[in-house]
Amino acid sequence: MKLLTFVDQGEQKLGVKTDHGIIDISASVKNGINFDIKTDMMDVISGFKEEVARLQDFIDYSISENKAVFVDEEEITWGPSVTRPHKIICIGLNYRKHADETNAPYPEVPILFNKFDNTLTGHKDEIPVPKVTKKLDYEVELGIVIGKKAKYINVDSALDHVFGYCTVNDLSARDLQLRTPQWLLGKSCDKFSPVGPYLVTADEVGNPNDLSLKTYVNGELRQNSNTSDMIFNCAEIVSYISQHMTLEPGDIILTGTPEGVVMGYPEGEQHYLKPGDVVTVEIEKLGSLTNYFTRE
Incomplete structure (x- = not known):
């Protein structure tokens, strides 16, 4: 559904x-x-x-x-396909080729950070580029939406607690993100988490670890990968988080982004998002999510 x-x-x-x-x-x-x-x-x-x-x-x-x-x-x-999540939990550096393009070692355990509900917005909404950044980047991500309370669950049963999946753009102000060792500031500006257009139930999606992901900026293909490149798969992520905190129905987990982000391009070829740009992120079986960038 x-x-x-x-x-x-x-x-x-x-x-x-x-x-x-x-x-x-x-x-x-x-x-x-x-x-x-x-x-x-x-x-x-x-x-x-x-x-x-x-x-x-x-x-x-x-x-x-x-x-x-x-x-x-x-x-x-359109509104965000998940409206009032208790938690928005994100996984950093979770695609092998994305870690490669940013010259980062593969993490030994999932890297967790969080976003807040001020970042939520929907398909076709306008997103103001914050005045405080000059390096706004896109990140297509598979969103996992929890449907059943999960605490201390094992990998084998982890996906039994998933309601469904959605397409998310984990917008990132790289200059703010890398200003300190903590990434939160660069991830949590207003409307930095477009979610949608749909929330698709798990039974309709099937295997979440083999879905194609793409990002287009003004019609140009920038990201083109598959969730099979994730370092930690969906079940491993849900299980790992549940060892440390209780996952509640409606919680969103953003599972990381593949290669092709602006930050991964050679210096001099990095063209960050600006007012007037149109970004579409799409995931197989989940639909395409488009947003229009404007001046703040």
Whole structure:
């Protein structure tokens, strides 16, 4: 199932993309259908597989009875596909070729840092380039969304706790990131984590460790890799984090970026993002996420 959020009169609403179009779930519920389902993205995530099954039954019925309310995909204002995560946890230097391009040794354990919810934004949104950076970089990343509380879980059962996956652009102000040994400042400016357009349930994605990833800047292909190049795979990441903190439904884990970032280019060929640029990051089975960069 492909879930999404869109903004209607200031309210973030749940949508589901189907073969017939995008269904406005709350509007469809109000259209005389007597189903006990959740209409908020975070509630669906917390309900995990059982809630997805109820939602699917509702969608099938509402379409068959001509009671589904659809919205125009070209006209909606997209929200982040995960709206209120308790934690945003990121993994640094997790692709072999990305470590190679930045002349960094492969980490022996996952490198963890965090972002905050001020960084969240959606597909097609405008992102102001902060005045405090001259080196804004893109990073296509596979996002793991937790659906079931996880603590001290082993690798073999780790993916059983995953609700689904999404495309994320882990925007990074390199001059701020590398100013100190702590990366947080360069990762946490406003709207530095576009997420979407969809949150795709784990059953529809299958193996998350074999998905192609790409980044385009103004139509030019900059990143082109596969999650199989990750040093620590998705199950290993979820298990490792769970040994140190409890993962809650709705938590997002950003799993690292492949080679092709601006920072990895030779000096003199580094063309960082600027106002007027258009960046699209895409991941196989998860969709393409586009954002427009403007002046702050």
